[in-house]
Amino acid sequence: MKGRFTLNTVPALVLAYFAYFGVLGIFIPYLGLFLDGRGLSSYDIGVLLAIVTATRIVGPSIWAALADRQGKPTQVMQWGAVLATIGWFSSFFDQGFLLLVVGLSLFSFFWTAILPQLEVTTFHFLNDNTERYSRIRSSGSLGYIVLVMVGGLLLQQFGTESLPYGAAILMGLLILSLFLLPAAEVRAEPVEQVPGYWSLLRKPVFVCFMGAAFILQMSFAPFYAFFTLYARDLGYSGIDTGLLISLAVLAEIVAFFWMGWLLKNRSYRLVLSCCYALTMVRWLMLAYLAHSPLWLMISMLMHAASFAIAHSCAMQFIQHYFPRKQRSKGQAFYAGLIFGGGGAVGAYGAGILWQDGAGASQTFLIAAAMAGFATLLALCLPAQVHRLRSE
Incomplete structure (x- = not known):
């Protein structure tokens, strides 16, 4: 230093x-x-x-x-x-x-x-x-x-x-x-030879994992792009919207705090599929119940599962799936394809569907359907990633 x-x-x-x-x-x-x-x-x-x-x-x-x-x-x-x-x-x-x-x-x-x-x-x-x-x-x-x-x-x-x-x-x-x-x-330290990076990307289990994460990220686009507009159109003030988003972040912090205990000895398939299914429920609540402050607050608390737990579980998947030498590349690939690619495709689609607010409920309904499809893909994952090493 x-x-x-x-x-x-x-x-x-x-x-x-x-x-x-x-x-x-x-x-x-x-x-x-x-x-x-x-x-x-x-x-x-x-x-x-x-x-x-x-x-x-x-x-x-x-x-x-x-x-x-x-x-x-x-x-x-x-x-x-x-x-x-x-x-x-x-x-x-x-x-x-x-x-x-x-x-x-x-x-x-x-x-x-x-x-x-x-x-x-x-x-x-x-x-x-x-x-x-x-x-x-x-x-x-x-x-x-x-x-x-x-x-x-x-x-x-x-x-x-x-x-x-x-x-x-x-x-x-x-x-x-x-x-x-x-x-x-x-400076990076010299490390032993490891399996080819591209061969790891082509394995069916990794393709399934990335497909589920990509579709889930697409489903987040209406929330990230239009939630404040949606809340305004429903009559919530700027302060109300700030409090709601802060509630989601507080739930995220609590989830991160307990993450080690939650993921200990539990399968990626179980945790990811539950988080993705709760995300589907969350978007359905935004589509049909967002006019109620109570239900809207509950949907924001579900950010703990739909983002914090799901993201942490995905990070654990990457860390366990890739050998040490390949982890930084794996993280960059995940960040670029999921948050970049999934976010971009989702934002474009949400912009078409939103129709200046007229299609808000329909857009969140489609987002829920995408989260449901991501759940089905997550259910196809193995229980523990370390088993992949023997393939």
Whole structure:
């Protein structure tokens, strides 16, 4: 590790996680509302989000390869944060659809450089101490919740044009925290020969797993793209929407806390299929019961299963399926195809189906059907991934 400590390392890491997820606390829930305020139709919003999300297909692998080659993850995420902020500045100018597409695509592409390298850097500084890591990482969840609430307040008090400014402030804070970190040099150690990476991707069980995860991610698109618009049309205020999203994140935090116990000695097939089935129920509740605050809150609490538990189980699957040498590539492939590809296809489809709110219930009904199909695929998985090694 080289470099001079200009700020205690742990507070700098805490600030970085808080700011990074704080930006997402504004960007993810309220971007659809912001674009609607700019006069874009639901179809335009779907197309824009599909293009922006598609940049996440290749972004993680490119930045991971660059960081691995240079061995300097701190520099990669510093440049990623600066260039992402430059892309974000396009949102300050109301110059139509094309500028937003170009600017937000650049933002999304460079944004993918940050979190994976921040995770690598954090473990490097903490000497792989997972207990300290979990405490530092929780500051990200706190940042998300705080900025969801702040975003809802800004929206209610100053309108949608205030949101780019709030996100830009957090991006400045993120850049500051990253440049206060001492430089880290992380070099890969030589490892033994392992099975071919591409041969692992072609195995039927992995194709089934990825197909289920891809379809489930597609089903999330109406929620990510249009939930704030949906809540507004149902009569919920910006503060109400912020509280609802914060409730989902709190459920996610609790689920992550108990994840080790939940996954211990339980099959991936059982846990994933239950999570996917609950996701189907969640989208049905949004389609037909969202007018009721009680049922809407219950559906948000189900985020613990549909995202937190399902995502953690998928991460365990990747870690167990790929040999150690291939895990970073496996994670990048998963992130790019599922969150990039699945999110992009889902956003485009949701934009067509939403019809400026007229097709909201139908869109969530189709999302529920996709989650149901993902459940059937998950039921085809083996109970324990380690059994695949004998194939």
